[in-house]
Each structure stands twice: as C-alpha cells, then as structure tokens.
Amino acid sequence: MDCLFCKIAEKEIPSDLIHEDEFVVAFKDINPQAPVHFLIVPKIHIKSLDQISKEDNALISHIFNLIPKLANELGIENGYRVVNNCGPDGGQTVDHIHFHVLGKREMLWPPG
Template identity: 45%
Template sequence: MSDDCLFCKIVAGDIPATVVRDDERTLAFRDVNPQAPVHVLVVPKRHLPDAAAVLADDPTLLSAMFASAVKVTEDEKLGDGYRLVFNTGKGAGQTVFHAHLHLLGGRDLGWPPG
C-alpha cells in the first residue's frame, strides 16, 4: 500500500466508495466522474502503478482484474456490449498511478468514440 495513493486508501476503507465487487485480489467500485451510465474501476488490492507493472509483477493479476470486470458486466446486465480500458502513463490520461481497469457500458459506445 502506498500512503499517498487514492486507490490504496479506497482499498483500505479509509476513503468511501461505492463498491460493486470485492474479491481476494481485486476491488471494483463506481467511478466518481462516470463517462458512461456504468463506469466501474477494477483495481488490484496491491499497489502497482500501471498495467505494465502488473504484467511484470504478476501476470495472473491481470487475469484476475479482467475476470472481476466480466463478473461486474454480468451483474450490471451489459450483454449488449461494454468497453475495458487501461490508461497507462500520463500521456494516455492516467491521473491516479495505481493500476486500474475502466469498465464502461450501459449505452452505445460506438467506434470511433465521440
């Protein structure tokens, strides 16, 4: 755990969040600034700064994050489609440097976005 990390504080229960899934290795909670009707963040319970660090440290943790996200899609009934996104690095828009997988759904997300 990192003492100054927002998501570590959420995992520890020091900052409240609307948790939608909690398992041994991951925590999934609603984004406070949703970009879609369903916008959930899936984070590892251990502090790792980004997706590349998760892969380097423990590739099975990436699988656990995706598995958690898929279970949330089932709970949220997103059978029509959803998007899973990692923003890795400042240039990609990552603002919290604790790995997190965005799950977006609940509307037509289309491609290209915008």
C-alpha cells in the same frame, strides 16, 4: 503511501463498492462516462500497466475473468468497453493500475 486507490482499497476513503475479494476492489466511477461505469483496482500497489511483471499474471487474469461477471451482474447485455490508461500521455491520472468498465450505451471511436 499517499495513493488514492490504495486508500479506497483499505477503506480509508469511501467508495460505492460493487465487489471486493482478496485481490481487488471494484467500485462505481465518481464521474461516470456511461450509464454503467466502474473501476477494478488491485489491492496491491502497481503504478501502471508498464510496471506489471510475470508475478502479476494471476492477478491480471483474475481481473479479466471478473470483468464479464460484474458486467453481467450490472445488466450490461449488449457489450462494454474496458479501458486502461497508462502514463500521462495515456490519460492516467491516478498512479495505481486500474481498469475502467463502461457499458449500457454505444461507444464511439476514437474515444474522446
């Protein structure tokens, strides 16, 4: 499979890893949009949010339980934003579900 995030999860491509467990990897974004900007990526390949199934509930729950833990460890104290881009019109550029976590600055709405 020629998936960038699968290759990062398998350590075929280097990343600035901040967390790894049996289900996910989390790493700093290479083009940060905030002072703290990291991605959480499941180790199994799921193309997008549209592709999750009931069998993925534990994985998605794991990711959302991990987000505040990592945000706290990285010193995000005043709130953060979690973003999932789904499909081309949603801005998804890598066809592997992932969640951006951005913090340490005030976020604007709508995001630009």
